[in-house]
Amino acid sequence: MRLLIIDDDESFRAALARACERRGCVVTVASDRASALGRALEFGPDAAVVDLRLADASGLALLPELLAIRPAMRLLMLTGFSSIATAVEAVKRGAINYLAKPAAVDDILRALGHGEAPLPVSTPAAAPEPSIDRLTWEYIQRILLEERGNISAAARRLGMHRRTLQRRLSKRPVAH
Structure with missing residues (x-):
């Protein structure tokens, strides 16, 4: 799988890229909107992991732009700030899945359909009585x-x- 990782946290981005490469993916990375769109054009990824909060843009706004470049690209929204509203909006904008950080690399790849059976679309688990x-x-x-x-x-x-x-x-x- 050709994978594009878009996250403004350099250490997280590098660690995720190394882990995905060890699992057989060909990986490129981007830290902002402009570099993500450029990488999508030149690299032609099969899938992308997109952080919800980027330094210069919202990952939600980036989803349709990535799909305009490669309509068949599988998109995964990954965030440390999960909410039901953003999960629903991510899926509406083209994400095939939504995971909250921290997420295991194997779960990220499965959510993108790489390897074992894909994970079902997940939303943040709700407690019986939210505070x-x-x-x-x-x-x-x-x-x-x-x-x-x-x-x-x-x-x-x-x-x-x-x-x-x-x-x-x-x-x-x-x-x-």
Whole structure:
């Protein structure tokens, strides 16, 4: 499998690339939107692992652009900031699967259909009774998606100061 790994975390990107190469993949990497689109054009990957949060763009916005270059490319959204809203949106935009970090390399490759039977599309597991903090996190993510990532507009809709929303978004999501 020819695999494109798009993540702005250099150490994670390099470690994932080495692990995938050891499992028989031909790998190239990108750290931002422009290099990802360039690599997709020149490398012609069969699949791509796309981080949700890139330094210069949203991985969600990148999904349709990658598919425009190679419609048959299998896309996996990988994120440390999982939410049901982003999982649904990733699948709507063309991802065949969505995994939360940390994810095992074998699970990532299986989710892309490499090796064993592919993993079913997964969404963040919900506890029987999500906490109020988790429900708040999910609601904020939904509003942010509806506002197309515009933090100022989302803050207005949520009735909070823009910097307060930015601080909340910079933290890891709360556990269920």
